Amino acid sequence: MSGEVSAAHEAVDVKLYERLINDLEAGGARYRLIDHEPEGRTELVCALRGHDVSEAAKCLVVMVKTGKKRTRYVLAVVPGDARLDLRAVKELLEGSYVAFAGREKAEELAGSVSGTVLPFSYHPELELIADPALLRVPELYFNAARLDRSIALATDDYVRLAAPRLAPITTAS
Known part of the structure; x- marks a missing residue:
């Protein structure tokens, strides 16, 4: 069974990788x-x-309860040396509860396994929020929906193509 699950994840990851590369090419990204x-x-x-x-774009999937029966999911993108401030995400979305999404739900929404989550959202239920601290470096590095290949992407092209909501979501160092 685990081999089937692994193969299914691998197939999804390949499609996601190809979609990302196609989007970067179509958008003229460096x-x-x-x-x-x-x-x-x-x-x-x-x-x-x-x-x-x-210079790494660390990607974390977060669940925010915004009502008794309403849950929103956020793809939080922060610098690799920063810590995500869950309270800041909760306040930003006016939530009543916040937590990291479970691994299965995070991978479902992100379309790839943990450790390979892209700083782009391709799922309509996954809102993309990036910390402005990401913009301090000229190039962002992240795994490309696979563990053995990464992308170094010009930061301004990332912002232009991913169009994240920019908001401070890291804790003070």
Whole structure:
């Protein structure tokens, strides 16, 4: 059974990877592909790619209750060396409760497995919010919906193509 689930995730990830590359090409984005050993943990993959952790786009799926029967999901994108401030996300969405989404729900909404989540939302129920601190670096690095390949993308092209809601969602260091 786990082999079937893994194969299903891999098929979804390939489609998502291809969609991302097609979107970057169609949008005239400036990007580079970086092949490396399979790794999804931010600090370790940054070392493999050869850049500072602050240049990584760390992607986290968050669940926010905004009413008794209303739940919203957020794809929060923060610098790799920052911590997501769940309270800031809750306040931004005027929620009553906030938590990281469960792994299964996060992977369903993101379209890829943990460690490969893109800083782009391709799911209508996944609102994209990025911390303005991401804009401090000229290039963002992230796994490209797979553990063995990353993308270095010009930050201004990321903002133009992904069109995230920009809001401070990290804790003070």
